[in-house]
Amino acid sequence: MSSYPPILSVLLVQLVVYTVHTALLPQLEPHLGYSVPLFWQMLSQGIAAAAISYAFRFSYWWVLIQLTAPPLLVLGLALNLPLWGFPTILLILLLVFWNVAVNRIPLYLTNRKTSEKLVSLLPKKDGITVADLGSGFAGTLREMAAQKPDQNFVGFETAPIPFVVSWVLTKLGPSKNVNIRFKSFWSVDLGEFDVLYCFLSPVPMAQIYQKASQEMKPGGMFISNSFKVPDHRADCVVTVKDGRKTKLLIWKI
Ligand SMILES: C[S@@+](CC[C@H](N)C(=O)[O-])C[C@H]1O[C@@H](n2cnc3c(N)ncnc32)[C@H](O)[C@@H]1O
Missing domain, CATH: 3.40.50.150 (Vaccinia Virus protein VP39)
Structure with a gap:
C-alpha cells in the first residue's frame, strides 16, 4: 500500500481547526459577552473537524472519531482521569486498530x-x-x-x-x-x-x-x-x- 497513513490527515484536520478556533475565539467572545466554556469549544472543534473530514470523504469511522475525540478529552479531564490514562487508552486503541491508522483497513469480524x-x-x-x-x-x-x-x-x-x-x-x-x-x-x-x-x-x-x-x-x-x-x-x-x-x-x- 503506497498511500501515507490516514491518521496524519486526521491529525492535520484537528490541528487546522484548533488553530482557526484559537484565532477566532478572542474576536468572538466580546460579542457574546461571556467566555465560551472549554467543553463547548471542544464540541465545536469536533463538529468542525468531522464536517471537514466528511467533505473530504474520510471513512465514516474517522468522521466519528473526529467528532467525539475533542469533547471526550475535556470530559476525561473534568472527571479527573489521571493524565497517563489518555495516552494509555490511545495506545490500546492503536494496538487494536493498527491497520485503520496505517492503511485504511478496519477491524470488524466475520460472523x-x-x-x-x-x-x-x-x-x-x-x-x-x-x-x-x-x-x-x-x-x-x-x-x-x-x-x-x-x-x-x-x-x-x-x-x-x-x-x-x-x-x-x-x-x-x-x-x-x-x-x-x-x-x-x-x-x-x-x-x-x-x-x-x-x-x-x-x-x-x-x-x-x-x-x-x-x-x-x-x-x-x-x-x-x-x-x-x-x-x-x-x-x-x-x-x-x-x-x-x-x-x-x-x-x-
Ligand atoms: C475486517 S478485519 C477481518 C478479520 C477477520 N478476517 C474476520 O473476517 O473476522 C481485517 C483485518 O486485517 C488486518 N490487516 C490489515 N492489513 C493487514 C496486512 N497488511 N497484513 C496483515 N493483516 C492486515 C487488520 O488488522 C484487521 O484485523
Whole structure:
C-alpha cells in the first residue's frame, strides 16, 4: 500500500481547526459577552473537524472519531482521569486498530453464519491450505479448522493486540491445523495457498486481487467478504442468510 497513513490527515484536520478556533475565539467572545466554556469549544472543534473530514470523504469511522475525540478529552479531564490514562487508552486503541491508522483497513469480524457458509464453499479435498488475509481474532479460521481437520489454515495479522489474542486462543484451542503469523500479507508469497479469504475494505481490493492472480496456482480460489474488485466481476456471488445479507464474492484463478 503506497498511500501515507490516514491518521496524519486526521491529525492535520484537528490541528487546522484548533488553530482557526484559537484565532477566532478572542474576536468572538466580546460579542457574546461571556467566555465560551472549554467543553463547548471542544464540541465545536469536533463538529468542525468531522464536517471537514466528511467533505473530504474520510471513512465514516474517522468522521466519528473526529467528532467525539475533542469533547471526550475535556470530559476525561473534568472527571479527573489521571493524565497517563489518555495516552494509555490511545495506545490500546492503536494496538487494536493498527491497520485503520496505517492503511485504511478496519477491524470488524466475520460472523458465525458467514464462517459456516465459508466452510461449505471450501474444496472437498484433504491437505489443501487456506489463508485468511488479515485474520483479526482468527475466529473464522478456528471455526473452519474445527470443521475441516484434514485441511490447513493460516492467518496473517499485523495489528499487535489481535495478533497476540488470536495466537493465544489458537494455541489453547483444540485444532492443531491453524497457524497465525505476525506478518503483512503484502510480503507473503500467496502461491502456497489453495484458497484465500479476505474481509478488508474497498481500498486494497484491486491490489490484493492482482497479487493473488499473479501468485496463486491455476484453480485457486479467491474469496472476498463484501468488497468487490474494480473491473473484475466475481465468478460467483453467494449471499449468506444473516442479518446483513453478507455477500461472498468468489473468483477462480
Ligand atoms: C475486517 S478485519 C477481518 C478479520 C477477520 N478476517 C474476520 O473476517 O473476522 C481485517 C483485518 O486485517 C488486518 N490487516 C490489515 N492489513 C493487514 C496486512 N497488511 N497484513 C496483515 N493483516 C492486515 C487488520 O488488522 C484487521 O484485523
